[in-house]
Amino acid sequence: MKQxxxxxxLAAVTTALILVLALISSPVxxxxxxxxxxxxxxxxxxxxxxxxxxxxxxxxxxxxxEAKAFWPIYQEYQTKLTxxxxxxxxxxxxxxxxxxxMTNEIAKKLMTESMAVEKERLTLKESxxxxxxxxxxxxxxxxxxxxxxxxxxxxxxxxxxxxPLVE
Numbered sequence: 192m193k194q195x196x197x198x199x200x201l202a203a204v205t206t207a208l209i210l211v212l213a214l215i216s217s218p219v220x221x222x223x224x225x226x227x228x229x230x231x232x233x234x235x236x237x238x239x240x241x242x243x244x245x246x247x248x249x250x251x252x253x254x255x256x257e258a259k260a261f262w263p264i265y266q267e268y269q270t271k272l273t274x275x276x277x278x279x280x281x282x283x284x285x286x287x288x289x290x291x292x293m294t295n296e297i298a299k300k301l302m303t304e305s306m307a308v309e310k311e312r313l314t315l316k317e318s319x320x321x322x323x324x325x326x327x328x329x330x331x332x333x334x335x336x337x338x339x340x341x342x343x344x345x346x347x348x349x350x351x352x353x354x355p356l357v358e
Contacts, residue, residue: 240269243342250338251331260326264319265335271315278308286354293357312343 244265253261282304289297316336323332 243269246342247335247338251335253327253331257327257331261323261335264322264326267322268315268319271319272312275308275312275315278304278311282308283350283354286357290355290357298357 247265251257251261282301285304286301289301316339320332320336323335327335
């Protein structure tokens, strides 16, 4: 049990911090529009995805049969999660652009989008749960969702720490 905590703790923190950097820096790269910047961002994203997959693999203890069924569903989840993370990135950029001149109207728009993103993340988890449950025993599905939740919590904490309260 302590070994599993260590795997999630060290690897997830590293992955989460890289993810936070990627989320925050991706708009900068998008504005540059150079092939080199785009290529570097893609390499960083691939590294993040590979690191996260290693965290999951190290903590899931899948049999060969379970792995064969699990990894395609995992990839589907991650692909859809990427789209949600892109919305979070846009939300952070919108907040940063409006932070100094925040109005009630902009704050309301940002809160509405934030709630919509949270709902979308929950809907994604709910929509794929039957597939995961068909592929794995319930205990392993629960473990996978715990791993995802822990990584998400680390990312959210890192983001919250770096984003100032609205004035």
